[in-house]
Amino acid sequence: MFDRAIDVLRADVTAAAAMATNDAQVRLLYQRQISEAASALERAARSGQLSWSQAADEAMILRNTTLEALRGRTSPVGRALAEQMKASGLNRQTLLARYTERLFGSGARFDRLSAAEQQRVYAEVVRASGRSNPQVNAMMQRASRFGRGLIVLSIGVSVYNIAVADDPGAQAVEEGAVIGGGIAGGIAGGAAAGLVCGPGAPVCVGIGAFVGGALAAFGVSLFF
């Protein structure tokens, strides 16, 4: 029973590690895509293909569309975090007001600016849309490194278990099934928790992923 509990825990930790590693890769892609899209919009506005106002509107939309596009590639926890990010309530007015005050001082109003000054505000909105948070990026990189370390450790334990088993073939099947079941159960549990708790609830989804992973790994281990 103790060995089974340890196996279940290892499957759950490996599932979390796999999800963190995957989400870090998606985050890197997100960083690159929003930066490239903002640069492309700035070039289009400078060359006259788009007005600065259009470029700013596009830029505000692009953050959400990029999140949407990458959502299918993230884990349930990553998806819940992305949904929370989308629900942040930033809109055209708040962004224009923010950059009007930043560029022209406290109390300045966008509708009282000249056309040239308004263009400067729009340009700032476009540039800002291409920036990601350095602390969050660093957090994801740390999570990825930690996750990769745990995966290597878990594989090491599996290799050891197979090497010392009386029937290495059967042990290899068991190791693969329990760990694979844990990962699949974690994803399914997280997705189910997302349905129950609604969008943008990463803590609830994280708990769901953990419980789902543990139950799946435990269920699979009963077959061996």
Added chain:
Amino acid sequence: MVTGPTWQVLEHREQSEEPAMRVRCAPSGPDLWVPGRHVLAVFEVGTEWLLFADHDSPFEESLEICLLSRAGLTDQVSLAFFGWASAGIVPERIAERVFGFTFPATRRWRLELGARPAPVRPRLGVHRHGRWLSRLWLSGAGQGAESP
């Protein structure tokens, strides 16, 4: 060069992950490199300065709070988490050594500048850059300060 009532940004440095600014806190104050892209406020506290800056990424903002002295950056805390967007952070001085601000829009914080460093409490979204002791005592508004 960007200038505020008590500070001047003299120079910007854009690095891949950690933008920084060279800031002069007062006409006769030192000029120091601090993290961030935009200074929100600088408050003079005795012979020190408390600087609030952000990274100018409104969709996913980072707030930097730095304690500065003539010797340099003596303490620092960063606030950032997934989905913490900001339409603008407005730090306020509540008392001589107590400050308040809202970030993200739904969360109100109280910051007390302690006389001496005290152990920090881990909090979601609060990054201490490896420090276990800090004079920047952070807590949710309405609750007691992080440290005595």
